[in-house]
Amino acid sequence: MRVKSAQFKLAATTPASFPTDSRPQIAFLGRSNVGKSSLLNSLLGVKGLARTSSTPGRTQSINFFLINEQFYFVDLPGYGFAKTSKENRRVWGQLIERYLAETTALVLSILLVDARHGPTPLDLQMKSWLQHYGLPFMVVSTKADKLSTGERSRTLRQVGSILEVDQVISYSAVTREGTGPLWDVIRSRAGLTG
Ligand SMILES: Nc1nc2c(ncn2[C@@H]2O[C@H](COP(=O)(O)OP(=O)(O)O)[C@@H](O)[C@H]2O)c(=O)[nH]1
Numbered sequence: 001m002r003v004k005s006a007q008f009k010l011a012a013t014t015p016a017s018f019p020t021d022s023r024p025q026i027a028f029l030g031r032s033n034v035g036k037s038s039l040l041n042s043l044l045g046v047k048g049l050a051r052t053s054s055t056p057g058r059t060q061s062i063n064f065f066l067i068n069e070q071f072y073f074v075d076l077p078g079y080g081f082a083k084t085s086k087e088n089r090r091v092w093g094q095l096i097e098r099y100l101a102e103t104t105a106l107v108l109s110i111l112l113v114d115a116r117h118g119p120t121p122l123d124l125q126m127k128s129w130l131q132h133y134g135l136p137f138m139v140v141s142t143k144a145d146k147l148s149t150g151e152r153s154r155t156l157r158q159v160g161s162i163l164e165v166d167q168v169i170s171y172s173a174v175t176r177e178g179t180g181p182l183w184d185v186i187r188s189r190a191g192l193t194g
Pocket residue numbers: 030031032033034035036037038039051052053054056057078142143144145146171172173174175
């Protein structure tokens with residue numbers, strides 16, 4: 001995929017500010033620190049577009065990035081940060097659920113799971129939401145560079161069996177492994193050419 005432009009559009013903290021145009025949206029979901037911002041940046045080949053941080057649980061807005069003036073990448077706030085307050089979690093849940101339930105332009109959700117930890121109960125809950133709303137999704141196992149080749153294939157099988165999906169893409173923001181397969185899925189779901 002040739003990324004000609006990638007621009008931060010807006011940070012939505014209420015559904016009222018979700019974009020209303022019909023460009024396809026691809027959403028990225030996962031627990032805090034799973035490597036979501038790093039994946040977004042490396043996929044787009046732009047350093048520092050999505051903020052990466054080692055302080056998990058900070059992003060509480062849904063961030064929209066417009067790519068090639070053609071489609072959106074949507075960075076959903078990470079979940080499962082233990083120190084987040086109950087109130088924060090409630091607001092988070094409502095915002096994400098409204099987004100998933102109401103965004104008709106949402107063509108693909110990418111569920112990120114940390115290769116070293118495997119799916120957590122919250123990942124399973126996220127998957128149930130996606131299925132509940134009938135939304136197509138794809139599972140990506142992140143930080144592949146931290147595992148040996150043998151561990152990697154074992155992890156992929158394990159993640160696939162726990163989340164009950166046939167395909168899991170192995171990804172590393174460090175080596176950029178998985179970029180091609182992930183773009184292929186995105187391109188096909190969003191009906192993109194080029
Ligand atoms: N080794 C390695 N570290 C990664 C990778 N992706 C993210 N990280 C690190 O994991 C931490 C969290 O990454 P970040 O992208 O901010 O996660 P987010 O909270 O899901 O957005 C940071 O310290 C990153 O440098 C990866 O593919 N390989």
